Amino acid sequence: MEPLRYDKPGARIAIYPDRLEMTTGFLWAKKTHVVPLRAVTGVSVAGLGGKTLTIETSGRAYALEVGVGAAAKIREKIIQALSR
Numbered sequence: 806m807e808p809l810r811y812d813k814p815g816a817r818i819a820i821y822p823d824r825l826e827m828t829t830g831f832l833w834a835k836k837t838h839v840v841p842l843r844a845v846t847g848v849s850v851a852g853l854g855g856k857t858l859t860i861e862t863s864g865r866a867y868a869l870e871v872g873v874g875a876a877a878k879i880r881e882k883i884i885q886a887l888s889r
Contacts, residue, residue, distance in 0.1 A: 816869040
């Protein structure tokens with residue numbers, strides 16, 4: 806499976822067969838999070854027009870502002886990766 810990448814300033818996500826890599830924030834507040842796919846407990850879309858993608862684990866929830874319409878598409882790709 807080729808990794809899916811979504812690059813946007815402030816919200817970058819890459820889906821690999823075994824993990825998710827997320828980058829949030831700008832400049833000095835930029836943080837990179839690596840989450841194993843087996844640790845993901847939920848994926849949801851919220852916000853006006855469905856622009857916020859929320860990825861939940863047992864210890865934390867990550868909210869990424871990915872843009873209107875993109876969150877639902879990325880959510881489907883994550884669900885496909887989880888079902889493998």
